[in-house]
Amino acid sequence: MQGAPFVALRNVTRQWHGRGGVADVSLEVGKGDFVSILGPSGCGKSTLLRIIAGLETPQSGTVHISGRDETHVQASRRGLSMVFQSYALFPHLTVRENVLFGMRVRRAPAREREAKLAEATAMLGLEGLERRKPSQLSGGQRQRVALARAVVSGHPLCLMDEPLSNLDAKLRHSVRRDIKALQRRLGLTVIYVTHDQTEAMSLSDTIVLMREGRVEQIGSPQALYAAPETIFAAEFVGEPPMAMVDGAALGAPDTWVGIRPEHLSVATEGKADLIGLVREVEYLGAETHIVVDHDAARGLIVSATGHADWRPGQTIELTLPAKHRVLFDADTGRNKKDPQQNCGASHRQTEPRDSHTAHHPQSVTD
Numbered sequence: 444m445q446g447a448p449f450v451a452l453r454n455v456t457r458q459w460h461g462r463g464g465v466a467d468v469s470l471e472v473g474k475g476d477f478v479s480i481l482g483p484s485g486c487g488k489s490t491l492l493r494i495i496a497g498l499e500t501p502q503s504g505t506v507h508i509s510g511r512d513e514t515h516v517q518a519s520r521r522g523l524s525m526v527f528q529s530y531a532l533f534p535h536l537t538v539r540e541n542v543l544f545g546m547r548v549r550r551a552p553a554r555e556r557e558a559k560l561a562e563a564t565a566m567l568g569l570e571g572l573e574r575r576k577p578s579q580l581s582g583g584q585r586q587r588v589a590l591a592r593a594v595v596s597g598h599p600l601c602l603m604d605e606p607l608s609n610l611d612a613k614l615r616h617s618v619r620r621d622i623k624a625l626q627r628r629l630g631l632t633v634i635y636v637t638h639d640q641t642e643a644m645s646l647s648d649t650i651v652l653m654r655e656g657r658v659e660q661i662g663s664p665q666a667l668y669a670a671p672e673t674i675f676a677a678e679f680v681g682e683p684p685m686a687m688v689d690g691a692a693l694g695a696p697d698t699w700v701g702i703r704p705e706h707l708s709v710a711t712e713g714k715a716d717l718i719g720l721v722r723e724v725e726y727l728g729a730e731t732h733i734v735v736d737h738d739a740a741r742g743l744i745v746s747a748t749g750h751a752d753w754r755p756g757q758t759i760e761l762t763l764p765a766k767h768r769v770l771f772d773a774d775t776g777r778n779k780k781d782p783q784q785n786c787g788a789s790h791r792q793t794e795p796r797d798s799h800t801a802h803h804p805q806s807v808t809d
């Protein structure tokens with residue numbers, strides 16, 4: 444990020460009876476950045492977005508937007524737009540009236556309104572639909588109306604809360620591209636809530652991964668993918684996620700060894716690191732996922748190019764190249780390369796999901 448952050452949260456906490464919400468979250472967003480807040484259901488994503496929007500007031504900590512302390516400024520005065528999962532359109536108003544609602548409230552001149560409407564409808568492919576009511580539109584069209592409203596508002600900051608989750612897979616893709624194109628074209632700063640790691644990976648400059656109300660890791664999609672700081676991050680990002688192997692099975696006791704599916708390969712010439720059993724084979728066209736069971740591992744999925752001739756029940760020998768292994772401390776769940784490992788920072792313990800298998804690292808054929 445260059446220069447001062449456009450949005451800055453410092454040690455923000457908002458909980459209910461000491462539970463839920465978010466605790467001690469700090470975050471900086473640069474102007475023009477696309478930042479996703481990612482995490483599982485209930486981890487505090489919407490609470491964080493609502494705090495930035497001014498719909499929720501933190502019990503402690505501060506929110507600065509454009510250098511000003513806005514912690515106690517009401518939502519309508521923060522100069523931002525919002526796009527929700529539920530579209531939040533007025534059902535009795537037409538597309539045109541919905542898009543121009545904010546400008547009417549501000550009493551913008553008619554010529555400016557018409558120009559903005561034309562620009563936004565063209566940008567979002569809504570021409571010809573201006574007189575329709577929301578009930579006469581598809582889900583994708585409704586969400587584009589909501590985006591058009593954000594465009595005409597002219598606010599430099601746009602907050603989006605799961606805007607694609609009501610759309611089917613194909614529409615999600617096309618509206619996702621619209622959102623990215625819009626953000627680039629207008630230089631918008633976007634803070635985007637999602638539980639879908641694919642969305643976060645494809646849209647974002649920066650991902651804020653959350654867990655149980657706290658920030659787990661902040662970084663670029665590439666950093667989260669290649670250098671996850673914790674086992675939680677390793678297993679949340681990537682589809683299929685990073686496999687985890689009890690280090691004892693690979694000569695690295697007291698660790699969990701992570702490896703991405705594309706780096707797992709079927710062993711040749713008897714150089715196997717692990718010997719497992721094929722549980723499932725998923726042919727996906729360009730690649731095949733071979734799901735492998737092994738007592739000391741979870742999430743073992745080999746991603747093979749094209750068709751792979753494997754059947755459930757077969758024994759399979761796997762290689763885990765040393766240069767692609769990511770080592771996590773078995774006690775703290777943190778990446779062993781993470782410098783915080785050695786400086787006494789507080790760490791959360793990450794239990795292996797199948798901890799009972801941790802002490803049985805032999806291969807299934809032993």
Ligand SMILES: Nc1ncnc2c1ncn2[C@@H]1O[C@H](COP(=O)(O)OP(=O)(O)OP(=O)(O)O)[C@@H](O)[C@H]1O
Nearest residue numbers: 459462463464483484485486487488489490491638
């Ligand atoms: N008004 C409230 N009163 C009490 N608890 C709340 C309130 N709002 C949120 N919570 C709790 O705070 C936690 C975080 O909620 P939040 O909606 O921010 O999560 P989320 O990550 O957006 O979840 P989802 O993806 O399911 O929407 C949850 O445990 C939720 O029950």
